[in-house]
Amino acid sequence: xxxxxxxxxxxxxxxxxxxxxxxxxxxxxxxxxxxxxxxxxxxxxxxxxxxxxxxxxxxxxxxxxxxxxxxxxxxxxxxxxxxxxxxxxxxxxxxxxxxxxxxxxxxxxxxxxxxxxxxxxxxxxxxxxxxxxxxxxxxxxxxxxxxxxxxxxxxxxxxxxxxxxxxxxxxxxxxxxxxxxxxxxxxxxxxxxxxxxxxxxxxxxxxxxxxxxxxxxxxxxxxxxxxxxxxxxxxxxxxxxxxxxxxxxxxxxxxxxxxxxxxxxxxxxxxxxxxxxxxxxxxxxxxxxxxxxxxxxxxxxxxxxxxxxxxxxxxx
Ligand SMILES: [Zn+2]
Numbered sequence: 001x002x003x004x005x006x007x008x009x010x011x012x013x014x015x016x017x018x019x020x021x022x023x024x025x026x027x028x029x030x031x032x033x034x035x036x037x038x039x040x041x042x043x044x045x046x047x048x049x050x051x052x053x054x055x056x057x058x059x060x061x062x063x064x065x066x067x068x069x070x071x072x073x074x075x076x077x078x079x080x081x082x083x084x085x086x087x088x089x090x091x092x093x094x095x096x097x098x099x100x101x102x103x104x105x106x107x108x109x110x111x112x113x114x115x116x117x118x119x120x121x122x123x124x125x126x127x128x129x130x131x132x133x134x135x136x137x138x139x140x141x142x143x144x145x146x147x148x149x150x151x152x153x154x155x156x157x158x159x160x161x162x163x164x165x166x167x168x169x170x171x172x173x174x175x176x177x178x179x180x181x182x183x184x185x186x187x188x189x190x191x192x193x194x195x196x197x198x199x200x201x202x203x204x205x206x207x208x209x210x211x212x213x214x215x216x217x218x219x220x221x222x223x224x225x226x227x228x229x230x231x232x233x234x235x236x237x238x239x240x241x242x243x244x245x246x247x248x249x250x251x252x253x254x255x256x257x258x259x260x261x262x263x264x265x266x267x268x269x270x271x272x273x274x275x276x277x278x279x280x281x282x283x284x285x286x287x288x289x290x291x292x293x294x295x296x297x298x299x300x301x302x303x304x305x306x307x308x309x310x311x312x313x314x315x316x
Contacts, residue, residue, distance in 0.1 A: 046131035047295035049316035051286075052234025054214070057104040059127035060294045061118025061153065069096045073251040075259025075266065082251075089250040089308075096248065100149050101296040103241055103288055104131060104138075105232060110212045111139035114163070115230065115241055116290060117153030121162040124153035138163045142211055143170040144243035144290070145227040146178045146191050147262070154194040161198060169211050171219075172204035174226025220245050220276060222269030223262065229276060239286045239316075245269075245276050246309075247291045253277065253300070253307040277307045286316060 045060040066072070070093065074082050086093040102116040102124060112133075118124035125135055141163050143150060156162050179196055181188025195202075205211070207219035207228065218229040223244045230241040246252035247260055256273040263269035280287050280300040288297045289309075298311040 044130045045127040045294075047297075048131070049239075049286075049297055049312070051232055051239045051316070052214075052237040053107050053109070054232055054234045054237075054239075055106045056232065056239060056288070056297075057106070057131045058288060058294065058296045059102045059104060059118070059124065059131060060099065060296075061102055061120075061123040061127050062100045063294070064098045065095065066098055067095045069094055069248070069251070072096075072261045073248045073258060075261065077255065077258045081255075085251065085254045089254070091250050097293065099291055099294050099296065101288070101290050101292070101294060102127070102150075102153070103290075103296075104128070104133065105215065107212075107214075107234070112137055113140040113142055113211060113215065114138045114166075115142045116144055116150040116243070117141060117162065119149055119152045121153050121156040124162070135163045136165055138166050140211060141166045141168045142230065143168065143174070143195070144229070144241070145174055145224040146170070146187065146195060147224065147244070148187060148190050150243075150290070151190060151194045154198070166201070168198055168202040169205060170202065171206065171217070171226035171228050173221075174224060174228075175199075175202070175204060177225040218276075220272040222265045222267070222272045223260075224264055227272075238283075239288065240276070240280060242276060242280075242287050242289045244290055246273055246289060249289070249292050249298075249309045249311075253309045254303070255306050278302075281307060286312065 046057050048055055048057045070077065070082050083093050100119055102114060102118050105113045128134060153162055178188055178191040183189060205217050207217055209217045214233045216231045218231055220227050220229045227244060229243055229245060232239045232241065247262060251258060252260060252273065256277060257270050259266040260269065277300050281302045284299065286297060286299055292298060292309065293311065297316065298309050301308050301310055
């Protein structure tokens with residue numbers, strides 16, 4: 001079809017040779033002027049939101065296309081129900097896109113906090129640069145949990161700590177679980193390389209513990225043994241960082257009981273999802289989810305027996 005059209009176009013062009021010559025000269029002149037052919041700027045990997053005195057900046061450290069969504073997010077789902085939820089929400093039942101989004105929290109009066117560190121040092125450093133920051137600006141690194149996509153940026157490629165000035169905060173039960181892994185476990189080995197060498201700079205908190213004033217841990221165990229969420233609270237404004245509580249913006253909200261392959265304790269993860277998403281919907285609080293489509297911030301509403309994620313537009 002396109003071949004036929006171009007042949008026709010070529011014939012028409014031959015019949016109007018003088019005009020073609022003029023056009024060719026114009027095109028050549030345009031191409032030879034680089035100012036007119038400037039490439040569009042790459043989209044920013046940083047997006048800032050204001051929550052009271054907290055500036056909350058989501059940092060895209062990577063994104064990757066995946067298929068087999070039902071095998072990952074639809075454990076226990078009936079085929080017909082799975083397809084219906086996908087169609088109702090305008091997504092493919094098979095193909096999807098993963099996002100990896102650490103969050104920076106800054107305030108005029110306290111330490112600068114980075115929640116999780118992305119896939120590797122290079123990608124989190126590049127996203128920080130888009131926010132006008134460097135790894136040296138980070139005072140505290142909070143690890144919501146220790147899966148590789150959250151601790152991958154802790155060490156640079158030459159084995160030095162990426163965040164040279166940082167102290168670290170995580171849940172004791174998370175650290176204890178992974179630090180006790182025998183060699184050969186994929187996650188345990190990365191923890192041994194990226195996390196345990198920093199143990200003496202690390203402090204441990206439980207649910208209710210504060211990182212700084214206004215940043216409070218909320219237990220959300222199940223995804224991993226010590227996975228925690230964080231409430232941000234400033235001047236009466238609130239936001240919850242839900243980390244990996246819900247890992248797909250359609251399926252994990254619509255059917256919180258569908259089992260997710262990455263959740264280690266499926267029943268506990270489902271219970272935590274229902275409880276947290278229920279609270280976010282009831283209180284109409286904004287949230288940031290580590291694996292939500294960038295910029296990874298939104299709201300939650302109830303829908304039927306489940307929920308629906310409503311991405312931010314210009315509210316924050
Ligand atoms: Zn994750």
